[in-house]
Amino acid sequence: MTIQTIHAPIERLEQHYIPPQGLLNMSGNLPPQVPQVFDAEYRAAIEAVLTAHSPMSLIGAHQFRGVERDRAAGTVFTARRLPEVPDADRIIVTNGTQSALNVLISNIVGRGGVLAVEEYTYPTIRQIANLLNLKICSVAMDDEGMLPDAYEAICRDHRPAALYAQPTVQNPTTGILGVERRERIAEISRRYGVAIFEDDIYSLLPTDVPPPLSAYAPELSWYVLGTAKSMAAAFKVAYVVAPSPEAAKARFWPGDRSTYWMCAPMNAATFAQLVASKGVNRIVEAVRAETRIRQQMVAERLAGASCRALPGGLQVWMTLPERHPKSEFAAKLRDRGISISTAEGYYFGEGEAPNMVRFGTGTPPTRAEFERGLDTIAQVYQK
Ligand SMILES: Cc1ncc(COP(=O)(O)O)c(C=O)c1O
Known part of the structure; x- marks a missing residue:
């Protein structure tokens, strides 16, 4: 640690x-x-979107956290992993996990703040840390993933505002945190008031993986499920499930006016159509x-x-x-x-x-x- x-x-x-x-x-x-498989599904989805909507009605105005149809699609997509279908008002449709993390880390951890991460993690975190002059606390891991005792020591000694974690098919280690550790990490986060930013982007390809960490502490968790690792790298759609509708509003608009995290309406609508057609x-x-x-x-x-x-x-x-x-x-x-x-x-x-x-x-x-x-x-x- x-x-x-x-x-x-x-x-x-x-x-x-x-x-x-x-x-x-x-x-x-x-x-x-x-x-x-992809080409026919994607073409059909785009055609269906353009048949159902005038392009101007799609593109003519900002959609901020996403229109109802797209947030509803996010509830179905994230329910592939979450134990319950989340309320659509908790969903934020973003243009990718990186954007979601930029907003979450800058709004919740903030400049000069403390962020806990797994000892090995997604390298982009280093760039975000550089931009915000964050202090990063790395939590020791074994083959399974984070060690709860090491995490607790970090929480006690350094009081991080948030934990960024990929408990399921971790990048780069491939570790999958067992249920018992998920429960312990959730309990420690609750006790120390640490927000959880869970990046579950690699979870859809394996079968038989445990429920997300966020399922064990939904009131603290920002669950992020992107499409870049299970469908196509540049689809540019990732859904965030906020702890509550109020938190979603507070952190993603008008809480941030200097980053461009919103999903392009055509991408969001195409993805929603793929959810509806089961092309996903x-x-x-x-x-x-x-x-x-x-x-x-x-x-x-x-x-x-x-x-x-x-x-x-x-x-x-x-x-x-x-x-x-x-x-x-x-x-x-x-x-x-x-x-x-x-x-x-x-x-x-x-x-x-x-x-x-x-x-x-x-x-x-x-x-x-x-x-x-x-x-x-x-x-x-x-x-
Ligand atoms: C752990 C992790 N999260 C997110 C991403 C990128 O996601 P997106 O393209 O949705 O920003 C990557 C890509 O390498 C990744 O490894």
């Missing part, structure tokens, strides 16, 4: 995340493209099926390596042996035309990041390109 103020230079992240031109991008973690289910199923195939290929090609991966998880989190220091391993792959990411960006603990790397299975646009990348990773690993 550690505490640190983050001043990581932004360039470090850019180097890490934007693969130079010409490289096969396996550092990103996008869902595999499934045009055989068919797309998620296709992404899930392709992900399973790619993860099976990983299990075969990297059978002897120390990898954490799930059949319904997009990424592979790999511990390298000493003979392969992570930066050299990534450099060797770069020389062979493949980009992967090393642990630095994800690691918020003390000292040097461990000798680990992450690669995404879905980012190469075709299975053949993925196979080429995977074979190269396996060859370099075996040297």
Whole structure:
């Protein structure tokens, strides 16, 4: 368990995340493209939207937290995970999880505030922390996820305003926090008055995962379910479920006038149509099926390596042996035309990041390109 103020230079992240031109991008973690299902569903949804509405009526005025139809679609989509269908007035339709997090962190934690995060987490948090001069407290983890005792010590000693967590198929570790720990984290959050920002973006591809952490402390939780990891990376729709209708109004409008988090009406309406037509289910199923195939290929090609991966998880989190220091391993792959990411960006603990790397299975646009990348990773690993 550690505490640190983050001043990581932004360039470090850019180097890490934007693969130079010409490289096969396996550092990103996008869902595999499934045009055989997606294209027809998306076209039909757009046609249905444009038949039902005049374009001007859709685009002619701001929709702020979302019109009733789109918030209702958000209740159905988030109820795939939440134990009950939430009230539509608790839903905020945003243009993505990143935007939702920017609003939540700046409005609830605030400039110079304290945010608790898992020891390994989504690297964008570092950039938000830089912008807001936040103090980040990282909560020690094991393979399952956050350790409740470590979280309690952080709450007691540093009084964070909020916890940002991905308890289900954590990025990058793939950990899934068990129910007992979810209950304990919820109880500790309640006792110390810590808001929960739950990012559940990776939860829809695996089957048989526990209910969200937010289900155990709905009155404290801002539950965020984006579409970027289960449907298409640039759909730009993520739903936030606020603790109450009043909180949704207070924090998302007019509580913030300087960020653009609202979903473009056409995207929101198209997604709502896909919910109504059940196209969402068919797309998620296709992404899930392709992900399973790619993860099976990983299990075969990297059978002897120390990898954490799930059949319904997009990424592979790999511990390298000493003979392969992570930066050299990534450099060797770069020389062979493949980009992967090393642990630095994800690691918020003390000292040097461990000798680990992450690669995404879905980012190469075709299975053949993925196979080429995977074979190269396996060859370099075996040297
Ligand atoms: C944990 C996590 N949350 C959110 C996102 C991005 O979501 P969005 O595109 O909806 O902003 C990513 C993408 O890498 C992610 O890994």
